[in-house]
Amino acid sequence: MSLTDEQVRNLELKAIEIRKDIIKMLLSAGSGHSAGPLGMADVFCALYFSGVLNWDPVDPWKPDRDRVILSNGHICPVWYATLAHTGAFSHRELLTLRKLGSPLQGHPHYRELPGVENTGGPLGQGLSQAVGQALAARMDEARWRVYCLMSDAEEQEGQTWEAVMFAGNNNLFNLTAIVDRNNIQIDGYTEEVMPLEPLADKWRAFNWTVLEADGHNIREVAEALEKAKTIRENPTVVIAHTIPGKGVEFMEGDFAWHGKPPKPEEGAKALKQLRTLWGNIKSEHE
Amino acid sequence: MLNKSLSLSLFSNPELVATRDGYGQGLLELGEKDERVVVLTGDLKESTRAEGFFRKYPHRSIECGVAEQNMAGIAAGLAAAGKIPFVSSYAVFSPGRSWDQVRVSVAYSNLPVKIAGAHTGVSVGPDGATHQALEDITIMRVLPNMTVVVPCDAIETRKATVALASLTGPGYMRFAREKTPIITTADTPFEIGRAEIFWDSTLNSKFKNQNSNQIQSSNSRNQVVIIGCGPLVYESLIAAKELHEEGIGTMVVNNHTVKPMDEKTIVDAAKRCGAVVTVEEHQVMGGMGSAVSEVLAKNFPVPMEFVGMPDSFGESGEPKELLEKYGMDVASIKKAVKKVLSRK
Numbered sequence: 001m002s003l004t005d006e007q008v009r010n011l012e013l014k015a016i017e018i019r020k021d022i023i024k025m026l027l028s029a030g031s032g033h034s035a036g037p038l039g040m041a042d043v044f045c046a047l048y049f050s051g052v053l054n055w056d057p058v059d060p061w062k063p064d065r066d067r068v069i070l071s072n073g074h075i076c077p078v079w080y081a082t083l084a085h086t087g088a089f090s091h092r093e094l095l096t097l098r099k100l101g102s103p104l105q106g107h108p109h110y111r112e113l114p115g116v117e118n119t120g121g122p123l124g125q126g127l128s129q130a131v132g133q134a135l136a137a138r139m140d141e142a143r144w145r146v147y148c149l150m151s152d153a154e155e156q157e158g159q160t161w162e163a164v165m166f167a168g169n170n171n172l173f174n175l176t177a178i179v180d181r182n183n184i185q186i187d188g189y190t191e192e193v194m195p196l197e198p199l200a201d202k203w204r205a206f207n208w209t210v211l212e213a214d215g216h217n218i219r220e221v222a223e224a225l226e227k228a229k230t231i232r233e234n235p236t237v238v239i240a241h242t243i244p245g246k247g248v249e250f251m252e253g254d255f256a257w258h259g260k261p262p263k264p265e266e267g268a269k270a271l272k273q274l275r276t277l278w279g280n281i282k283s284e285h286e
Numbered sequence: 287m288l289n290k291s292l293s294l295s296l297f298s299n300p301e302l303v304a305t306r307d308g309y310g311q312g313l314l315e316l317g318e319k320d321e322r323v324v325v326l327t328g329d330l331k332e333s334t335r336a337e338g339f340f341r342k343y344p345h346r347s348i349e350c351g352v353a354e355q356n357m358a359g360i361a362a363g364l365a366a367a368g369k370i371p372f373v374s375s376y377a378v379f380s381p382g383r384s385w386d387q388v389r390v391s392v393a394y395s396n397l398p399v400k401i402a403g404a405h406t407g408v409s410v411g412p413d414g415a416t417h418q419a420l421e422d423i424t425i426m427r428v429l430p431n432m433t434v435v436v437p438c439d440a441i442e443t444r445k446a447t448v449a450l451a452s453l454t455g456p457g458y459m460r461f462a463r464e465k466t467p468i469i470t471t472a473d474t475p476f477e478i479g480r481a482e483i484f485w486d487s488t489l490n491s492k493f494k495n496q497n498s499n500q501i502q503s504s505n506s507r508n509q510v511v512i513i514g515c516g517p518l519v520y521e522s523l524i525a526a527k528e529l530h531e532e533g534i535g536t537m538v539v540n541n542h543t544v545k546p547m548d549e550k551t552i553v554d555a556a557k558r559c560g561a562v563v564t565v566e567e568h569q570v571m572g573g574m575g576s577a578v579s580e581v582l583a584k585n586f587p588v589p590m591e592f593v594g595m596p597d598s599f600g601e602s603g604e605p606k607e608l609l610e611k612y613g614m615d616v617a618s619i620k621k622a623v624k625k626v627l628s629r630k
């Protein structure tokens with residue numbers, strides 16, 4: 001199944017809506033992470049809205065659903081916003097992010113919201129949980145798949161590679177990992193803090209199929225995810241090359257935006273860039 | 287009443303500084319003092335306040351990336367080769383994730399690795415339960431050879447950091463993210479293993495002359511001792527002052543060293559008051575209060591109440607809201623004091 005040009009354009013617009021939601025959520029919360037969530041908006045769109053994922057927001061815990069695990073829990077604003085766009089819960093709830101009593105916890109909490117399949121935040125734990133789910137599906141001879149979204153810096157954790165090794169050795173072809181290769185972490189650029197390259201070779205050495213995609217090209221990401229479904233030899237990792245902060249010019253590529261929200265003026269500026277498609281829509285009435 | 291060496295503005299207009307800033311200052315002080323001191327971080331140098339040291343002493347600063355277990359082992363190796371490593375991360379990850387490495391490579395070998403656990407307690411706030419360390423005192427005090435220090439403010443954290451460096455064995459120090467009141471001064475005594483009495487309703491002090499006249503000099507006897515650690519010592523002092531005004535005399539002990547505990551001060555205070563309330567931003571199970579109860583059960587059992595996390599995970603919210611919700615605010619401390627009094 002491949003996407004028409006119009007479908008791709010619509011998904012691109014949806015990704016922009018999701019980015020606007022992310023900014024509004026962060027403004028309302030007054031804390032949280034900006035760069036990762038903005039950078040992954042296109043990948044989340046490709047996963048949830050291109051037809052890749054077998055998941056029904058109306059019946060979110062159906063036993064044969066595909067599972068999505070978010071290992072780098074700090075980017076949960078993009079997950080929550082995407083889930084709201086599926087209709088799984090009310091859009092208005094997004095603004096309760098990080099507030100007392102909200103199901104939108106600062107880091108995701110297992111089944112607190114429809115679609116939230118894991119607790120995450122402490123890096124390196126997600127892939128093991130995804131392996132366990134994929135293994136259970138295989139034991140039950142079920143057809144559902146597991147998608148595990150991960151960051152790049154969490155591949156500095158030993159646990160990540162323990163899980164990579166297990167999945168490779170057990171040929172868990174019903175597991176797809178998606179790595180947000182944005183080259184940043186908190187203390188700087190990954191290749192300066194603790195280099196990860198040659199990243200693809202590392203995964204290959206552990207018996208995974210490696211696909212690489214431009215993480216801002218929704219068609220490319222969707223095609224890689226579709227292709228992963230057809231691979232029966234081993235689990236697949238899609239390394240999605242992204243720009244942290246994508247869509248907000250003053251955040252793009254800057255690790256300083258890893259863990260802080262925009263200030264109100266910055267938020268307004270960001271929303272304006274997104275609303276006018278970076279100044280391309282001129283006749284804006286304010 | 288208030289220990290004379292404490293900050294004069296404590297009850298009027300306390301200065302707010304995060305304890306992690308005290309850690310940063312302590313590291314800088316050590317950097318100059320002791321060539322052997324090295325600092326490690328796992329991709330968290332700024333928020334643990336190790337950054338100043340990293341900038342000033344780059345050749346003694348070690349960035350490990352997001353890899354806390356490896357970091358603990360590297361620290362053990364550095365210590366075995368004569369360095370004094372300070373390991374800086376969030377407590378949920380270090381010693382949370384690295385506990386086995388700390389147990390075996392560090393504690394069993396009795397190596398002078400110092401672990402600095404940042405972002406402890408529910409006051410971590412909006413990040414939520416995953417990032418709020420509420421178990422670290424328990425898992426560290428149970429390790430043989432380990433010293434466990436929980437300083438009450440930024441000044442004490444600086445002193446504790448420096449003091450830890452001269453311990454010959456391993457140490458753990460916990461601190462917090464939020465800005466909290468400065469309680470102590472440069473003159474407040476600090477010694478690892480020695481608890482300090484910060485408030486005593488039966489003693490007169492300058493506090494009385496200087497502040498309100500509503501305070502009656504009535505209390506001839508202290509009825510409860512409040513034993514606290516960490517920034518909640520401030521809440522304990524506020525509670526003590528309010529209780530004093532209501533005619534209930536208390537003592538407040540800053541029990542900053544959870545291990546080895548100052549048994550003499552704790553037992554003496556229990557003997558004088560006959561009832562104990564412990565206060566900590568940590569799980570009640572296994573925490574500082576548990577350690578106090580172990581000491582008292584053996585030496586001088588008295589009725590006790592425990593203010594702390596009631597066997598629950600935290601959640602997202604503002605620090606103040608969370609302290610209130612989980613019963614670690616001034617009102618909860620006062621309630622615990624009254625409850626323990628009714629059991630005397």
Ligand SMILES: Cc1ncc(C[n+]2csc(CCOP(=O)(O)OP(=O)(O)O)c2C)c(N)n1
Nearest residue numbers: 036121122123151152153184185186258329
């Ligand atoms: C085990 C663990 N150690 C440390 C942290 C603190 N922390 C949060 S995000 C992060 C790294 C950020 O890099 P990356 O994961 O690539 O996310 P990005 O900034 O690209 O969104 C760290 C060290 C954590 N969450 N878990």
Ligand SMILES: [Mg+2]
Nearest residue numbers: 152153184185
């Ligand atoms: Mg990254």
